[in-house]
Amino acid sequence: MKMLNKNIAREFKLSIARFISVSALLMLGVFVLIGLNVTGPNMRSTAQKSYTAEHLADAKVTSTVALDANDRQTVRQLSGIKTAEFGHTTDVVIKGSRHALRIQSNPATLSKLTITKGRKAKAADEIVLSDKLSGEYQLGQHVTFTSGKTGSTTGLKKQTYKIVGFATSTEFLKKDSLGSTSLGSGTLYGFGYVVKAAFSSSKPNVARLAFTNPKGQAYSTSYEHHAKTLTDKLQKKLNARNKTRVADLRTELNDEISSGESQIQTNEAAIKTASTQLTAAQQQLSTQLAAAKAANNATAVAQVEAKQQVLDQQKAALKSKQTALATAKSDLAEAKTTRKQLDDVTLTVESRNDYNDGYNNYGEDAQRIDVLGRSFPAFFFLIAILVSFTTMQRMVEEKRIEMGTMRALGYSTGEVMREFLVYSVTTAVTGTVLGSVLGLVVLPRIIFNAYTANFNFSTLLLAPHFGYVAVSLVLALASTVLASWLAARSSLKIIPAELMLPKPPANGSRILLERIKPLWRKMSFSYKVTARNLFRYKGRMFMTIIGVAGATALMITGFGIRDSLNTIVDRQFGNISQYDLVTVYNPNAGTSAMRKAQAAVTDSSQVKRDTAAYFANVYATASGSDTRENIALMVPKSGGQLDHYIKLRDDKTGKKLSLTDNGAVVSQKLAKLQGASVGDTISLKDTDGTAHKVKIAAITTMYAGHYVYMNQTYYQKVYDKAAKPNAYLVTLKHNTSKSVNAFASKFNHHEAAVETVQSRETKKTITNILGNLNNLILVLVVSASLLSLVVLYTLTNINVSERMPELSTLKVLGFYPREVLMYIYRETNILTGAGIVVGIGVGYLFHAYIMDLLPPATAMVAPGLTWINILISVGLTIVFSLIVMFMMNRKIQSVDMLEALKSVD
Numbered sequence: 001m002k003m004l005n006k007n008i009a010r011e012f013k014l015s016i017a018r019f020i021s022v023s024a025l026l027m028l029g030v031f032v033l034i035g036l037n038v039t040g041p042n043m044r045s046t047a048q049k050s051y052t053a054e055h056l057a058d059a060k061v062t063s064t065v066a067l068d069a070n071d072r073q074t075v076r077q078l079s080g081i082k083t084a085e086f087g088h089t090t091d092v093v094i095k096g097s098r099h100a101l102r103i104q105s106n107p108a109t110l111s112k113l114t115i116t117k118g119r120k121a122k123a124a125d126e127i128v129l130s131d132k133l134s135g136e137y138q139l140g141q142h143v144t145f146t147s148g149k150t151g152s153t154t155g156l157k158k159q160t161y162k163i164v165g166f167a168t169s170t171e172f173l174k175k176d177s178l179g180s181t182s183l184g185s186g187t188l189y190g191f192g193y194v195v196k197a198a199f200s201s202s203k204p205n206v207a208r209l210a211f212t213n214p215k216g217q218a219y220s221t222s223y224e225h226h227a228k229t230l231t232d233k234l235q236k237k238l239n240a241r242n243k244t245r246v247a248d249l250r251t252e253l254n255d256e257i258s259s260g261e262s263q264i265q266t267n268e269a270a271i272k273t274a275s276t277q278l279t280a281a282q283q284q285l286s287t288q289l290a291a292a293k294a295a296n297n298a299t300a301v302a303q304v305e306a307k308q309q310v311l312d313q314q315k316a317a318l319k320s321k322q323t324a325l326a327t328a329k330s331d332l333a334e335a336k337t338t339r340k341q342l343d344d345v346t347l348t349v350e351s352r353n354d355y356n357d358g359y360n361n362y363g364e365d366a367q368r369i370d371v372l373g374r375s376f377p378a379f380f381f382l383i384a385i386l387v388s389f390t391t392m393q394r395m396v397e398e399k400r401i402e403m404g405t406m407r408a409l410g411y412s413t414g415e416v417m418r419e420f421l422v423y424s425v426t427t428a429v430t431g432t433v434l435g436s437v438l439g440l441v442v443l444p445r446i447i448f449n450a451y452t453a454n455f456n457f458s459t460l461l462l463a464p465h466f467g468y469v470a471v472s473l474v475l476a477l478a479s480t481v482l483a484s485w486l487a488a489r490s491s492l493k494i495i496p497a498e499l500m501l502p503k504p505p506a507n508g509s510r511i512l513l514e515r516i517k518p519l520w521r522k523m524s525f526s527y528k529v530t531a532r533n534l535f536r537y538k539g540r541m542f543m544t545i546i547g548v549a550g551a552t553a554l555m556i557t558g559f560g561i562r563d564s565l566n567t568i569v570d571r572q573f574g575n576i577s578q579y580d581l582v583t584v585y586n587p588n589a590g591t592s593a594m595r596k597a598q599a600a601v602t603d604s605s606q607v608k609r610d611t612a613a614y615f616a617n618v619y620a621t622a623s624g625s626d627t628r629e630n631i632a633l634m635v636p637k638s639g640g641q642l643d644h645y646i647k648l649r650d651d652k653t654g655k656k657l658s659l660t661d662n663g664a665v666v667s668q669k670l671a672k673l674q675g676a677s678v679g680d681t682i683s684l685k686d687t688d689g690t691a692h693k694v695k696i697a698a699i700t701t702m703y704a705g706h707y708v709y710m711n712q713t714y715y716q717k718v719y720d721k722a723a724k725p726n727a728y729l730v731t732l733k734h735n736t737s738k739s740v741n742a743f744a745s746k747f748n749h750h751e752a753a754v755e756t757v758q759s760r761e762t763k764k765t766i767t768n769i770l771g772n773l774n775n776l777i778l779v780l781v782v783s784a785s786l787l788s789l790v791v792l793y794t795l796t797n798i799n800v801s802e803r804m805p806e807l808s809t810l811k812v813l814g815f816y817p818r819e820v821l822m823y824i825y826r827e828t829n830i831l832t833g834a835g836i837v838v839g840i841g842v843g844y845l846f847h848a849y850i851m852d853l854l855p856p857a858t859a860m861v862a863p864g865l866t867w868i869n870i871l872i873s874v875g876l877t878i879v880f881s882l883i884v885m886f887m888m889n890r891k892i893q894s895v896d897m898l899e900a901l902k903s904v905d
Helices: 002-014 016-054 069-076 131-135 221-294 298-344 357-373 376-398 400-408 413-454 466-492 517-522 525-536 538-576 591-602 639-644 668-674 712-719 737-748 759-802 804-812 817-853 867-893 897-901
Strands: 059-063 081-087 089-094 100-105 114-118 126-130 142-146 160-168 188-194 206-211 347-351 581-585 607-621 628-636 664-667 681-685 691-700 707-709 727-732 753-758
Touching: 002 016, 002 413, 016 114, 016 357, 016 376, 016 413, 016 466, 016 759, 059 221, 069 081, 069 206, 069 221, 114 131, 126 131, 131 160, 131 188, 160 188, 206 221, 221 298, 221 347, 357 376, 357 413, 357 759, 357 817, 376 400, 376 413, 376 466, 376 538, 376 759, 400 413, 400 466, 413 466, 413 759, 525 538, 525 817, 538 759, 538 817, 538 867, 581 591, 581 607, 581 737, 591 607, 591 727, 591 737, 607 639, 628 639, 628 668, 664 668, 668 681, 668 691, 691 707, 691 712, 727 737, 737 753, 753 759, 759 804, 759 817, 759 867, 804 817, 817 867
Parallel strands: 100 188, 126 160, 628 707, 664 691
Antiparallel strands: 059 206, 059 347, 081 206, 089 100, 089 142, 114 160, 126 188, 142 160, 581 727, 581 753, 607 628, 607 681, 607 727, 664 707, 681 691
8 A cells, every 4th residue: 555655646746747737727627617607696796795785775766856745655555565765866066067966865774875984964964975076075074066057956955065974875886977967067976965854845756665575686587577577567557647647737737827827917907007007197297297396386396296206106016016927927937838848747667777877787797707607618628628638548548557567466456546546636626626716716806806996896705606616626527537547447457468568559551641642752751750640649639639729719719809899989989970979958948948058059169060859768678688778769850961970881781871761770789689670670668668669671880879760750650749859969179078078068057958968978888898898808818828828738748758769769760859859849830730720710600609698788899800819819829839849848858769779578
């Protein structure tokens, strides 16, 4: 037993290079397998912990008008709702800036705050700001707000508040994109929380909901399906309530307007009569006063002056009535404007995926990592298993004579096999342990830090995930223990006397090249030997080609993902979207307010060109999906002008598209998600869930965002109403970030302004997503490069080790060192070249598969690979081959020539 243990220890010492290379292969496979598959669940668990701690609302009800008692009662009685908490919210602008904040009342039980510094607001003049602003403001400092619009108020009782704390909230997960607003530059700069008493209205305008039975944790299929199903059902009930309250409001306004018009008409007549009488009285007094003064009658003058004082009082009373009449007319006009806007009154309920952009984006990031976890590790482990399997089989073959000797000395089959089993188990366990540690701890943190740089999560919640570790260990053992056991079992069936002899060479046979005699005759001896060896050792040949091809394909895919994603921004915002922003106003606002908002665009010296259009935010859901696809619906006033702002081009032919009367032009990714093609029909839904069937007339190339374009006639067919322009597509003379924000802020200052949609913000969002993916791709490319290096080293080492007698013979025969080196490397280079060619093809297919699954739901990538990508990947493979050649040169040159003179016989 002691002798066997010494022999096992000796084997580890003499074959340390093989042990390290096989362990490294398995480590890389386990590292990628575990790392990519556990990061997504870890990210979701981390988020769920925060959601649970803050009791993030499962859904949110929002209203364009305050919620009265009946509204609140309707919300409380919604089925499937455990808790309904009402609150206040308003958007304001920090005085002296263009920064918009969303101010909300302190939540009691749902969507609570996490205080990072200071405390919660307790008094009506105190505020807690978002943690992002802690670098600009200090505790105890005061901040002043303005409404940000002409003719409106902030909705708060006070304008100045004392900062008593800073906080984060899972309702605002993202750091740089907190949401859109109709104030400032159009995007929220931060948020704040105050007590309810700080709001000027006693009626809330938002309700947070908690489900009675959530059915799973955040991002799980069961939870998301339940949330979508329940909110769709609740929306129908809220629509019914909204219809009732709009009818009630309309009745109240009609009565108010009717009564006001009647009173105004009566008062106008009375004022007109009084004004006529006062004018006549004034003329009479003026005549009497002149006569009295002419007669020098002091008594008469005094009497007239007394009458004049009475008349002046009557004039003042008349003026007061005229002022009241003007106010009444203003109130009447405002009531009529409000009546026009009743169609805009909505009562909507949204799940987390819809009311919380950060929640949705974070979940999509985790899903993208899951996609890579289902594909990349398969390639890594397949290559690692194949190479490890071959290596362990080769190890057993090298030990053939030693096995025969031990059997002849009386050792049992199990004792002889122990060496291989211990070696292979140790190799598998070492690779699995190292790979598991890196995969469970290092890779998830690298990915998490890259993806959450823009989120408010600070620490990743790690979990052991024993299932993946067990699977990895089983695969590792299968590639080492199984290989050595099968090879040893086969050899140990041979009698010891025969086993003590070297394995007889395989019978020679002609290869195909030998049958092409003109070519074969012209080949030198070295090339003939190389050709024979390539086809003689078919297993090694295919293994090398597969190993190199797999590693090359992984590098090509990694670089290809980066290239494909990086082209999104340039193609979309360089070639297709030619406008800087969309300015949306309320066409139902007062005539004066609406014209001022329009003039802010049409009369601006900053605008290079603009075109009127109807703009609306709608959404669609694919069959079997629980996710909404948010869509921008555009109906240009002049279809001929659209090409100056958006290049609509057929996704297959690239030809220019025109809007027709028989269908809509749909963006490419939206059509793909809907599983629709030209001639099919998709369903567009308004914010209240009302669906409209839209026929696809054409599909346009679009790399970022979901869009539907219609002309005026087709919109009328679909919606049964005219597309009244409410927006402008605007291209500025100077489209720097500063000038675009300044223009947006100036427009949003108008009373009728609704929102500004900047193409720069869409570009920024896509860029952030791509930046996160690039960090992940870098890790995968580095891993693929290491895999390529280890595969080449391992296979070349096997080749050199089993060819030692041949190399010794060549040295004895007088071959120069370079010739001996090329004897091996001529084969390696040919196989590496073949592997590269195969790898390019496999990489192209694998890249296409990954790019079909990986991009964000709102983005479409450009297919294909760039030559630079292929050249870099091929170049790295060649460099690795040269590195291995340099490492193996010393081993080849140190071959003992006497080895060739030894004879077993």
